[in-house]
Every structure is written in C-alpha cells, then in structure tokens.
Amino acid sequence: MSLRPPEPASSRAPDVHAGRLLLGLALAALGVLWLLQALDVATIDWNLGLPIAVIAIGAALLVAGLLGHGSGGLVVLGIALTVLLLASTVVDVPLGGGVGDRTYRPTTVRSRSYELAMGRLTIDLTRIELPESLPAEIRASAHVGVGQLLVLVPQRLPCVATHAKSGIGGVDVFGRSREGFGAEYRTDAVCSAAPVLHLDLTVGIGEVEVRRG
Amino acid sequence: MARDRDRGAIVFGVFFVVVGVAFLLDRLDVWTIRARYLAPILLIAFGMAVLLGARRSSRPRT
Numbered sequence: 001m002s003l004r005p006p007e008p009a010s011s012r013a014p015d016v017h018a019g020r021l022l023l024g025l026a027l028a029a030l031g032v033l034w035l036l037q038a039l040d041v042a043t044i045d046w047n048l049g050l051p052i053a054v055i056a057i058g059a060a061l062l063v064a065g066l067l068g069h070g071s072g073g074l075v076v077l078g079i080a081l082t083v084l085l086l087a088s089t090v091v092d093v094p095l096g097g098g099v100g101d102r103t104y105r106p107t108t109v110r111s112r113s114y115e116l117a118m119g120r121l122t123i124d125l126t127r128i129e130l131p132e133s134l135p136a137e138i139r140a141s142a143h144v145g146v147g148q149l150l151v152l153v154p155q156r157l158p159c160v161a162t163h164a165k166s167g168i169g170g171v172d173v174f175g176r177s178r179e180g181f182g183a184e185y186r187t188d189a190v191c192s193a194a195p196v197l198h199l200d201l202t203v204g205i206g207e208v209e210v211r212r213g
Numbered sequence: 214m215a216r217d218r219d220r221g222a223i224v225f226g227v228f229f230v231v232v233g234v235a236f237l238l239d240r241l242d243v244w245t246i247r248a249r250y251l252a253p254i255l256l257i258a259f260g261m262a263v264l265l266g267a268r269r270s271s272r273p274r275t
Contacts, residue, residue, distance in 0.1 A: 051237035058229030065222030075222070078229045079259075085236050086255065089246060181252060 022060040022074065026053070050085050054078060090167040090182060091204035097143075109195070111139035118146045125197075126154040126213040134194045141200040149203050152213030159196045161188050164208040171201075171208040221266035228262040 036042040057078040064071050097115035103122040104114060107129055114123060121144050128138075138157075142149055153160055163186045164171040170179035178185050201208050232255070239246040 047240055048237060051233045051240060053233075054229050055233030055237065058226045058231075058233055061222045061226030061229060063226075065219040065224075065226055068217050068219055069222075071219065071222040071225070075225050078225065082229065082232055082255070085232070086251060089236065089239065090251070182247065182250075184247075 022056060026056060050081065050088065054081050054085060057081065091145075097145075109135055109138055112141075114140075114142040116142075116144045116147065116149075119144070120148045120150070122150045122152070124152045124213060125157070126152050128154065128157075130156065130195070136194050137196045137198055139198045139200070142202075144203045144206060146205045147203070148206050149201055149208045151199060151201060151210045153197065153199075153210060154213060157195065157197045159191045159193055160199065160210075161196060162186070162199045162201070162210055164199070164201045164210060166203045166208050167205060169203060169206045169208075173208075173210045174212070224262045224266040228258060232258070 033042075033044050037044045057074055061071055061074050061078065064074070097117050099116075099118045101120045101122075102114075102116055103124060104112075105124045105127050106112060107127050109128060109131060114121060121142060123140065123142055125140070140151070142151070160174075162173050163184075164173050165182075165184045168181055169183060170177060171183050171185045173185045173187065176185065199210060201210070235246065238244050
C-alpha cells in the first residue's frame with residue numbers, strides 16, 4: 001500500500017471574479033442610492049449614472065489587470081456602455097413634451113421654453129406684439145428629441161443671436177447650413193438694437209431651421 | 214508566486230476611467246464635449262488601447 005504525499009497547500013490567493021465583484025458592488029450602491037432618494041435624504045442625479053458606471057468598470061479592470069485576474073466580459077460591457085454614453089451625449093432625447101406636430105404662436109414678449117420628444121415643432125414668432133417700452137432681450141429655447149424644429153422670426157426683430165445644434169442631422173439658420181454628426185451653428189447678434197432675440201435650439205436627431213416669417 | 218499582470222485589462226481600465234471622467238465632467242458642466250470631435254477621438258483612443266493591450270511582454274515565454 002503506497003501512501004501519496006500530501007499535496008502542498010496552494011499559495012495562490014482565491015480567485016475573485018472581477019465582473020461579479022463589480023456587479024455586486026454596483027447593485028449594492030444602486031440600492032443605497034435608491035433608498036436615500038426614497039427616504040428624501042438625498043436627491044440623486046441619475047444622469048451621472050452612466051459615466052460613473054464606465055469609471056467603475058475601468059477601475060475594476062485596472063484592479064483585475066494588476067492582480068492578474070481575468071477581465072471576463074468587463075471590456076465588452078465597458079465598450080457597450082461607452083457607446084451608450086456617446087449616443088446619449090450626442091442625442092439628448094427629452095422625455096417630456098409629447099409626440100406629434102406642434103405649432104406655437106406666442107403673441108406677447110416673454111422668454112419661453114418649448115419641448116417635444118418626437119415630431120415637428122414649429123415656433124412662429126411673427127405674431128409677437130412689441131410693447132412701446134422694448135425689452136433689452138427676448139429669449140426662446142426649444143428642444144426636440146427626434147424630428148424637426150422650425151422657428152419663424154419676424155422682420156421686426158432684426159437682431160438675432162442663435163445657437164442651433166443637431167446631434168445627428170442638420171441645422172439651417174437664415175440660409176446658412178451645417179450638416180452631419182454634431183452639426184452646430186452659433187452666432188452672436190449682428191446688431192445691438194433692442195430687443196435682441198436669443199434662440200437656443202437643439203434637436204437630437206433631425207433638422208433645425210430658422211428663417212424669416 | 215505572483216501572477217503576471219494582465220496588460221490588456223490595465224490599458225482598457227485606464228481607457229474606461231479616462232472616458233468616464235471626461236463624460237462625467239461634461240455632465241457636471243465643468244467642460245463641454247463637442248460631439249463632432251467625440252467619435253474620432255474615441256476611435257483613436259480605443260485603437261491606442263487595443264495596440265497597447267496587444268503589445269507582447271519582452272520576457273521569454275516558458
């Protein structure tokens with residue numbers, strides 16, 4: 001009868017799966033944040049969640065790499081989240097504002113904000129009645145997630161400062177157009193006579209157009 | 214015996230941390246990421262990460 005010598009105790013540290021470790025930490029952190037918000041202890045800005053998740057994946061990969069553990073699917077997950085982060089930064093789709101075709105024709109001088117998730121949004125400023133005491137400026141901002149945004153500017157308002165942006169699509173401001181990925185057009189008012197109309201217009205996917213009405 | 218470091222995981226880890234911090238600062242309005250430069254910069258960075266991660270160690274294999 002032969003006796004086998006006892007196997008030497010392994011000096012290796014126990015394997016820690018980086019993906020599972022991160023998933024567990026992420027779930028626990030998410031739960032804590034959710035609970036804090038539910039208890040009105042803190043207001044959580046969920047908009048920051050995606051970049052923080054990418055940082056966490058990077059940190060987990062760093063630790064896994066330094067310890068010589070396998071990275072599992074963390075690289076794939078990180079790439080997927082980075083693409084999602086890129087898309088959400090370029091294409092900012094508002095959840096409010098509804099869907100469909102909307103036309104607004106304000107008649108009074110007042111700074112306004114418009115929003116539409118999907119569809120065609122027309123802002124016709126040609127019916128604005130200017131009071132005798134002219135304001136120094138009028139501000140209007142509009143945001144469309146997917147679709148078209150058209151702003152009609154009256155001849156009576158010659159001074160217009162425009163910032164128009166489209167994540168994917170094009171902008172056309174008084175005949176000057178930009179197209180493609182992250183199309184943007186920004187101009188200061190070409191004159192200083194009151195009132196100066198400030199337009200801040202963004203579309204996630206689609207077209208922005210500003211023209212005289 | 215200590216394990217070999219995983220160069221690919223380290224490089225991708227640094228890449229994701231840098232990308233995450235850049236987007237986080239954008240969302241905190243510390244700076245603005247311009248969309249038209251974003252895709253090519255990310256592609257370059259990702260390519261560099263792949264290159265650095267693929268680089269072999271100079272130590273002989275056993």
